[in-house]
Amino acid sequence: MTIETREARQPWILLSPSLVAITLLLVIPLLFIVVYSFWLRTATGADQAGFFLDNWNEALTDAFYRDILLYTLKIAAITTVACALLGYPAAYFIARSKGNKALLLLLLMLPFWISYIIRTMSWINILGVSGAINSILISLGIISEPIQMLYNQVTIVLGLVHFLLPFMILNIYVSLEGIDVTLEDAACSLGATRWQSFLEVTLPLSIAGLAAGGLLCFVLAAGTYITPVILGGPSDAMFANLVFEAIITQLDWPLGSALSLMLLAVLGALVLVYNHFLGMGQLMKGLGK
Amino acid sequence: MSWLFLRLWTVLVYLFLFLPIGVVMLLSFNANQFGSFPITGLSFRWFFKLADNDAILRAFETSLLLGSLTAVISTTLGVLASLALVRYKVPGQNMISTLLIAPILVPEVVLAVALLLFLNALSINKSFFLLLMGHVIFTLPFVVLVVQARLVNIRRDVEEAAMSLGASPRQTFLQITLPLLAPAVFAGMLFAFTISFDDITGTLFWKPGGVETVPTQIFAMLRNSISPEINALGTVMIILTVGLPLLGIGIVRKMSTKSGE
Numbered sequence: 001m002t003i004e005t006r007e008a009r010q011p012w013i014l015l016s017p018s019l020v021a022i023t024l025l026l027v028i029p030l031l032f033i034v035v036y037s038f039w040l041r042t043a044t045g046a047d048q049a050g051f052f053l054d055n056w057n058e059a060l061t062d063a064f065y066r067d068i069l070l071y072t073l074k075i076a077a078i079t080t081v082a083c084a085l086l087g088y089p090a091a092y093f094i095a096r097s098k099g100n101k102a103l104l105l106l107l108l109m110l111p112f113w114i115s116y117i118i119r120t121m122s123w124i125n126i127l128g129v130s131g132a133i134n135s136i137l138i139s140l141g142i143i144s145e146p147i148q149m150l151y152n153q154v155t156i157v158l159g160l161v162h163f164l165l166p167f168m169i170l171n172i173y174v175s176l177e178g179i180d181v182t183l184e185d186a187a188c189s190l191g192a193t194r195w196q197s198f199l200e201v202t203l204p205l206s207i208a209g210l211a212a213g214g215l216l217c218f219v220l221a222a223g224t225y226i227t228p229v230i231l232g233g234p235s236d237a238m239f240a241n242l243v244f245e246a247i248i249t250q251l252d253w254p255l256g257s258a259l260s261l262m263l264l265a266v267l268g269a270l271v272l273v274y275n276h277f278l279g280m281g282q283l284m285k286g287l288g289k
Numbered sequence: 290m291s292w293l294f295l296r297l298w299t300v301l302v303y304l305f306l307f308l309p310i311g312v313v314m315l316l317s318f319n320a321n322q323f324g325s326f327p328i329t330g331l332s333f334r335w336f337f338k339l340a341d342n343d344a345i346l347r348a349f350e351t352s353l354l355l356g357s358l359t360a361v362i363s364t365t366l367g368v369l370a371s372l373a374l375v376r377y378k379v380p381g382q383n384m385i386s387t388l389l390i391a392p393i394l395v396p397e398v399v400l401a402v403a404l405l406l407f408l409n410a411l412s413i414n415k416s417f418f419l420l421l422m423g424h425v426i427f428t429l430p431f432v433v434l435v436v437q438a439r440l441v442n443i444r445r446d447v448e449e450a451a452m453s454l455g456a457s458p459r460q461t462f463l464q465i466t467l468p469l470l471a472p473a474v475f476a477g478m479l480f481a482f483t484i485s486f487d488d489i490t491g492t493l494f495w496k497p498g499g500v501e502t503v504p505t506q507i508f509a510m511l512r513n514s515i516s517p518e519i520n521a522l523g524t525v526m527i528i529l530t531v532g533l534p535l536l537g538i539g540i541v542r543k544m545s546t547k548s549g550e
Contacts, residue, residue, distance in 0.1 A: 007377075014373035015385065018366045018429060022388055025426040026400065029407035036406055090302040093295040104299075111306055113530045115487050117504045118523040121511055122309035125316055125325075125520070132312055135326035165306065223396030225490045230511060240398040240490070247402055248494065260402040264395060271394050280387060 030264075037257035047254055055258040065242065065259065069266070072239040075153070076222035079160040083168040083217045084210060086161065091172035091209075092202075096181070105173075111166050120159050120230050127155065151233040159231040160221045167220070168213035171283075175209025176202070212283045215274045219267050239263050314527065317520040325517075335521035345522060348506035352486050355417070355502060359424040359485040364477040366425070367432030368470070374433075375440040390430040400427060401494035415497040423495045424488060428481040435480050439473035472541045479537045483530055 037055055040048040059065055094104045111119065126132045127149040134146040149155070179202060187197035225240035232238075237245075243263065246256035274283075316325065320332035339345060370389060373379060392400060404423050405415070413419055447469070451461045489504040496505060503526065510519055 011373035011377035011379045014369040014377075015379070018370035018389060018433070019385070021366055021426060021429065022391065025404060025422055026392055026395070027388075029403035030395070030399075032407040032410065033403045086302055086305075089295050089298040093299040096295075104303075107303060107307075110531055111310075113483055114310060115504060115507075115523070115526050115530065117487075117489055117507050117511075118313060118526060119310065121507070121519065122313045122523070125312045126309050128325075130325035132326060139327070162306065162309070165302070169302075219394070219396065223398055225398055225493070226508070230508075240396070243398050243402060244493070247405070253406055256402060257406065260399045264399045267396055268394075280383075280390070 033257040033260060036254055037261055039254045039257075041252050041254050052254075055255045058255060059258040059262055065262075068237060068242055069239055069262065072222050073266070075156060075160070075238060076218045078157050079164060079221040080214050080217040082157065082161045083165050084214060087165055087168040087213065088172055088210070091169045091176055094169070095173050095176035108166050108169055108173075111163075116163060117226060117230070119163060120227055123155065123159055123162070123231060124150065150231065151236075153232070153236060155231040156228050156236055156238075159227045160224060163227070164217040164220055167216045171213030171216065172206060172209045175206045175212075179205045208278055211274065211278055215270065215283065218270065222267055223263065310527065313520050313523045316517065317524040319517065335517045336525070338518055339521045339525070342518065344501065345503075345506055345518075348501045348503045351417075351500060352502040352504075355420060355424060356482040356485040358421055359428055360478040360482040362421075363425045363428045363432050363481040364436075364474060367429055367436050367477055367481075368474055371433055371436040371440050371473075375437055376445075389433050392427045393430045397427065397490045398494075401491040404491075405494050415495060417497070417500065420492065420495045420500075423491050424485040427488075427491060428484045431484055432477040432481050436473045436477045439476060440470070443469045443473075472544050475537065475541055475544070479533075486530065 036047075038051050038053070040050060040052045040054060042048050094101060094108070097104065124131065128134070129146040129148060129150075133149065134143075137143045138146065183201050183205075184194075184197045187201045188194065192200065222238075223240055224238060225244055228236050228238045228241055239259070240263070243256055243259050246252045246259055315328070317335055318331055318333070319325075319328050320330035320334070321327065374382065374386065374389075379385060401423065404426070405419070408419055408422070443466075448461050448465050451465045452458070456464065486502075487504060488502075489508060492502055492505055493508070496502070501509065503522070507519055507522060510516065
């Protein structure tokens with residue numbers, strides 16, 4: 001074997017364990033559920049292999065599934081917009097602050113290390129019947145009976161924003177960090193107001209980060225299972241809850257496969273559109289931080 | 290846009306992020322018999338109750354074991370792959386990178402369903418092994434991203450210098466590359482462990498009946514109602530998952546300054 005062929009083979013030897021793992025544990029399983037979604041559930045036990053369109057027919061035409069899919073996308077969209085509006089000014093402040101930038105960034109990373117379920121349930125302590133807000137209002141004499149603020153659409157969005165905001169801020173921050181500060185000054189010296197120079201120079205240049213953060217927020221929000229269970233009411237099921245119900249509770253694996261693929265198709269299409277226009281580079285920059 | 294407004298806004302955003310967590314910690318030390326407001330005094334009783342709770346202790350054992358194994362496997366795979374991507378020109382590099390981070394792009398529920406159904410078809414039922422495979426596959430992308438970001442900083446000429454001074458490739462790897470790599474390996478392991486320790490959605494799909502990790506245990510306890518024990522458990526977890534990485538960052542900083550970066 002020549003040195004050249006050895007050099008050429010080395011990276012593949014290094015890559016092979018990961019590629020084998022991804023193939024066996026992700027790619028083939030995904031292809032497998034495509035096949036499985038055409039199988040048929042039988043009353044007797046084992047699912048019947050074959051090519052049946054029943055599950056897809058049910059998943060795609062039943063208004064129940066369509067409504068929950070739309071509801072899920074709506075919640076994800078509201079969450080994403082809320083994260084962008086809340087996060088942008090904060091990201092801008094961090095990017096332009098001088099003294100305490102490192103501390104602000106470190107603090108922004110902390111939520112990632114705090115258990116998602118703890119962060120989600122922490123809102124029960126704030127909004128619950130015996131939570132902080134009710135206790136304060138009662139002790140001030142403003143209300144006499146606690147108000148039920150939990151278990152609705154608003155609290156789901158609140159929980160999701162609380163979970164996803166750091167992703168959004170970090171992504172916007174990364175793109176703002178890459179913009180030359182003197183550009184804004186240049187715009188100002190040419191007669192633009194601060195606000196104009198922000199709108200016409202900084203904002204357009206930070207769109208990539210905003211889009212990366214938006215994609216992450218949307219995809220993670222739309223795929224969430226836990227938040228609606230803990231902070232939502234009985235009628236607030238999102239799409240992942242449907243999938244869990246089909247797979248784990250009803251053991252209807254063929255239908256569960258079709259539903260999973262529906263969610264994957266919708267969110268995957270979004271990722272593809274994003275990749276087409278902006279590429280994966282920005283997203284990885286934000287994630288690698 | 291005035292600077293003062295931005296400062297105020299940022300303070301409010303940080304309060305929004307941390308206040309609920311602060312309340313969890315505050316309530317876990319509350320002496321009140323229901324553990325909720327009002328705060329009646331300082332007490333450690335909920336922590337003692339926690340230490341007596343066998344289910345929670347078992348969940349901790351499971352989570353620690355699962356997280357450690359995940360960290361070792363995932364980091365081994367991730368470091369090797371990152372070395373290949375950073376050090377060599379590989380044809381189809383973009384495709385490979387995308388494939389490696391694909392588990393983040395696929396919604397976790399979908400990944401959970403696919404893995405569960407496929408391994409089941411291979412007669413691998415819900416088990417600790419399935420749980421481990423699931424955690425490995427979905428921590429791998431994060432490890433690859435973190436390790437790659439660190440690897441780029443390691444200068445190749447140091448290795449070349451060692452080789453030109455007569456070190457064999459093996460010696461170079463063991464005495465030069467590996468020590469320089471250590472912070473990246475450490476960061477990857479920490480990251481994988483934390484993500485595994487925190488995972489709940491995939492875990493709910495993969496775990497066999499009767500086995501609980503800390504998050505699924507909390508989830509099961511929440512079904513009843515929020516109890517002060519959960520707040521105490523939350524406090525313990527926050528101390529573990531925030532305190533340990535902060536310590537870790539300190540160690541990594543030390544290691545990288547020592548290795549002369």
